[in-house]
Amino acid sequence: MPITFKEVSYEYSANTPFAYLALDEINLKLADGKMTAIVGATGSGKSTLVQHLNALLIPTRGELEVADRKIVANQKNKGLKELRHQVGLVFQFPEYQLFEETIVKDVAFGPQNFGISENEATEIAKKAIRTVGLDDSYFEKSPLELSGGQKRRVAIAGILAMNPSVLVLDEPTAGLDPQGAKEMMALFRKLNTEDRKTVLIVTHDMEHVLNYCDDVVVVEKGHILMHVDKQTFFEDTSCLERAKINPPAVIRLRKLLQQQGFDIPNTILDLPTLAKLVRKEVAK
């Protein structure tokens, strides 16, 4: 089942002097099994958008469909727990969810909430902790003593342990070192290709979009500016400029070379091909 937004609007503090329209009649269709990046400036509505996916926010107008569940504005939506089992959402700040005495217990908290026995949940938790790149010595540590990057890994493990079919990550690599960020992105990609999970990533890092994602959704001031595949997105840099996004290094290099008179088509998105073309041109 694809994820569909139909004319979804969301207004914070509706009917008060503080009312703020964060999403304005959004229409969006996200196909199954894709890894989609959601990009946009701060305050553009990205986080509001992703919080609709597991019904943490209910639209003030319009309706959406996620994982066979229909969420309609102004209706009492019951039994959202099952939806939250299907759609795992990792928040921007991992501190908001860590509370147990040990990391294993904390990661096992999610699965247990969805009715998995303690023993089984502990096993799942251990596996999830290893998946995010922490070794067995972390199992009995307190999640509160970890560094920012490690906390983030534990928070991600906490969601992975629930084994959701849709994985939504709000800036999952913030606070990680570049190497750690790459590892996590590779992990999400693996979950996407091998386990056929639909992955949505809110990110500011265009390198990650280029290297790991299939599609790109650009959000601007509560509207969907565009929803295109990666190839189209990076071919035409004018839309990047319009959305005030700094393109990845390869694209910048491509543009510089073009300005210097190199004949390089816009379809080139990777460094090896770019290098080959440059070599060919120079040899001429």
Added chain:
Amino acid sequence: MKNIALGRYIPLDSVIHKMDPRAKIISMLLLLVCIFIDTGFIGYAIVGAVIVLAVLLAKLKIDFIWRAMKPMLFMLVFLLVINILVIKTGYVMLTIGNFRIYSDAVVQTCYITIRLILMINITTLLTATTKPMDMTIAIEDLLTPFKSIGVPAHDIAMMISIALRFIPTLLEEADRIMKAQASRGVDLEEGSFKEKINAILSLIVPLFVSSFQKAEDLANAMEARGYNPGAKRVRYKQLKFAFRDYTLFVVSVGLLAGLIVLKVTVL
């Protein structure tokens, strides 16, 4: 969570908003004293009329006032039940089986209810029309005369202002934590009692951790900028009494005096 109205500042442009916060605090205290002068329903009608007038002048919406009072509804119901069970004077108003409801119980409850509603309204009026920062300055000014007897006016004012400043931040934080835990299957609405207790625990621990973290960060930031509570400081914002503030004084003192006269002569 974000819709909590109690104690929230509403940025509007009205006479009451422009008034000197010191004048507003003193008037609030005077009005609170007025409420406790027992002149029966006539007195409450007068105080109530003054408050309604003030609410209208402050351009506050009825909806907002109602939401500010909502959290107290539970307490009002609780008081009603206790009063009906305990007070056995006056005449019997209603008999249900063996159980009798006496007139005094109802009258007493009405009194308490009216008092509470008036009190909430007065304090809401103050907090809704006064910026937290102005309130702090006013509190500091009003406490300054007591400095000579060892009241740390500045420290108290700073503590109050920090506390006020962090109410919305912590509410927002609680909201985010709730969402993060809801994403992990915590069900605050539909779960069983035991599940709910567990759910609350999963909210409190991160909230405490983040509060302490914030307190530490704030202390460091203040220290880094050379904050010293004992130092002599000047203010950017100077408070000054205007005509409207004197009017407010006259009205509230007049009201208090009037009620005292009413109490002494008529009743």
